Amino acid sequence: MAGKEVAAVEIVDLVKEYPSSFRRKMYRAVDEVSLRIEQGEVYGLIGPNGSGKSTTMKALLGLVAPTSGLCKVFGCDSMKVDARQHVGFLPENPYFYKHQTAEETLKFYGRLCGMRGKQLAMRIDALIELVSLQDARKRRLGGYSKGMLQRVGLAQAMIQEPQLLVLDEPTAGVDPVGSRQIRNLIFQLKEQGVTVFLCSHLLEQVQEVCDTVGIIFNGKMVQQGSLSELTSVDSHTEILVEDMDEATLAKVREVIEQGGGELLASGAPRRSLENLFIEIANQCGEEAR
Amino acid sequence: MSKIGFISATRISVIAGHTFTQLVRMKVFYFLVVFAVIVLASQFVDMSTLGAVKAVEQNLRVMKGAGFFAMNMFSVILALSATALLLPKDIEDRTLYTILCKPVPRLDYLIGKLLGVVALVTVGLLVMDGLFCLILNIRVEAMVAEQADLLTRMGRSAEVIESHAAAIREQGVTWSLQAGVIAVLLKAIVVASIALLVSTFSTSTIFTIIITVVVVLIGLIQAEARDYFLQQQSLGMSSPMLEMTRWISLLFPDFKLLGIEDGVINGERVSWSLLGRVSLAGVLYAAIYTVLSWFVFRRKEL
Known part of the structure; x- marks a missing residue:
């Protein structure tokens, strides 16, 4: 394993061009993208469809060769097989061999990573429990729902206990409860020191789990930085108060105005629809039990 | 970071085993039923108009011909379609x-996929070979008994009866027959490797199948074409086609090099050195x- 000073991911001036239909002109999918992910960091890459997120990920995984620039994983060139020893990848909408069961799928990927016998069997048991597929472990994947396939995908990505997890839309097709589980899992992995590089359209999710965020548009990295740097509004101050009556609030408003400021909004904060759903789902689950 | 070996037998065997299971679960072995029907049907061919021993030998040749035709056809179709699909x-x-x-x-991935298909074709051929040998042997022994009975009634000596029986058995299950089956397997392996090559640059299964079939057809006729143009040259008629066939032989496989079944069907013996040369050519291709x-x-x- 590489030393602590080596970045988990280092992409420098990455350019990826594809030939257009008649090969007269090259289409630039990624345009001089640079990013660095430290070990143990959770990095979110966001951008609209076709902005170059998946191509950047593919270059990092050695699935496409950069036109120019370089991609390194723990200091190793991403085009080399060695770079993939400590990497787990969950593609967007993963498809697996339908003839296999979840258990066989994990066994197959584990054996490809050189795992054998008891060590592999124990790891499979742990992962199946982690992604809540105990009841379906012996069923063929042909009969799995999209969300269940996503969970198998996540388990296969983690089979060899990778130090870097690359997740492309990890919660696509997963219900809110499953989505919350995946988010909790990312937090858990972060605590264990695993580096996570994720692409997602769900900005709220990225905001919740990522330390650093990169925004990519038309193949170019337009903004990058820590989440607090990117999302804080310097001219605003947020105060959250509990059990305050109207009279005290009026006094607060007065004090603010005396100080030259302006109270922009006040009222009861709203919880997200997702939080409400999770709460109800948990309640229903407890009642059913 | 530890180094990953350039090639690993373990990884290849994992991919090969997985490919084999994948194809088996696609129920590809159902074709064995069709094979069994062809072999059983060939039993009913009767050439008795040719005269005693000659007719017996001819019947067995027809049966072997049908068996080898079916084995060739099924193994090549299996190798081609399975590889083109994967x-x-x-x-x-x-x-x-x-x-x-x-x-x-x-x-490792490519070799694993190819070996998975080869394992599937080998198992299919083993089953076909076993079934074929069983039916052929039953037929041969029935013919030996029938001929012995006929010759005894005609008052022929035991020596004559024995030599007739040996002549009939020469057309039955022999080691040469197994060498013919090995040649069928080698052809299927070469076809699978061609389909693998085409599928690395093709964009669809149908394109892979068409291109591979064209390559196989060229491979089947190129030796005859070369012989024909050589003959033309020896008669003083030079043709640029001869030079072209030489170039074709560099790019395309010559399946005639692997074809020893015709001799086997006619009851010829296959020497170890011939089998070795054929195997070497197949593996090399x-x-x-x-x-x-x-x-x-x-x-x-x-």
Whole structure:
């Protein structure tokens, strides 16, 4: 394993061009993208469809060769097989061999990573429990729902206990409860020191789990930085108060105005629809039990 | 970071085993029923108008011919369709992403896929061979008994009866017959490796199948074409086609080099040295096409 000073991911001036239909002109999918992910960091890459997120990920995984620039994983060139020893990848909408069961799928990927016998069997048991597929472990994947396939995908990505997890839309097709589980899992992995590089359209999710965020548009990295740097509004101050009556609030408003400021909004904060759903789902689950 | 070996027998065996299971679960072995019907039907061919022993030998030749034709056809169809299907399907379903994102060199993946198909064809051929030998042997022994009875009634000596029986058994289950089956397997392996090469640059299964069939057809007729143009040249008629056939022989496989079944059907013995040469040619062809596949596939953008 590489030393602590080596970045988990280092992409420098990455350019990826594809030939257009008649090969007269090259289409630039990624345009001089640079990013660095430290070990143990959770990095979110966001951008609209076709902005170059998946191509950047593919270059990092050695699935496409950069036109120019370089991609390194723990200091190793991403085009080399060695770079993939400590990497787990969950593609967007993963498809697996339908003839296999979840258990066989994990066994197959584990054996490809050189795992054998008891060590592999124990790891499979742990992962199946982690992604809540105990009841379906012996069923063929042909009969799995999209969300269940996503969970198998996540388990296969983690089979060899990778130090870097690359997740492309990890919660696509997963219900809110499953989505919350995946988010909790990312937090858990972060605590264990695993580096996570994720692409997602769900900005709220990225905001919740990522330390650093990169925004990519038309193949170019337009903004990058820590989440607090990117999302804080310097001219605003947020105060959250509990059990305050109207009279005290009026006094607060007065004090603010005396100080030259302006109270922009006040009222009861709203919880997200997702939080409400999770709460109800948990309640229903407890009642059913 | 530890080094991953350029090629690993363990990884290859994992991919080969998985490919074999995948194909078996696609229920490809159902074709064995059709094979059994062909072999059983060939039993009912009767050439008794040719006269005693000659008719017996001819009947057995017809039976062996039908058996080898069916084995050749099924093994080649199986090798071609299975190989042509695997790689494009893995790319289309994106299962290839998850495999190549593990520490798996692309050469290991290709060899594993090819060996999985080879294992499937080998098992299919073993079953076909076993069934074929069983039916052929039953037929031979029935003919031996029938001829012995006929010759005894005609008052022929035991020596004559024995020599007739030996002549009939020469047309039955022999080691040469097994050498013929090995040649069938080698042809299927070469076809699979050609399909593998084509599928590394093709965009669909149908394109892979068509191109591979064209290559196989050229491979089947190129020796005859070369012989024909050589004959023309010896008669003083020079043709640029002769030079072309030489170039074709460099690019396409010559399946005549692997074809020993015709001799086996006629009851000829196959020497070990001939079998060795045929095996070497088959393995060499498969190795060349696999290396070429790797050259194309190693930088393929997924």
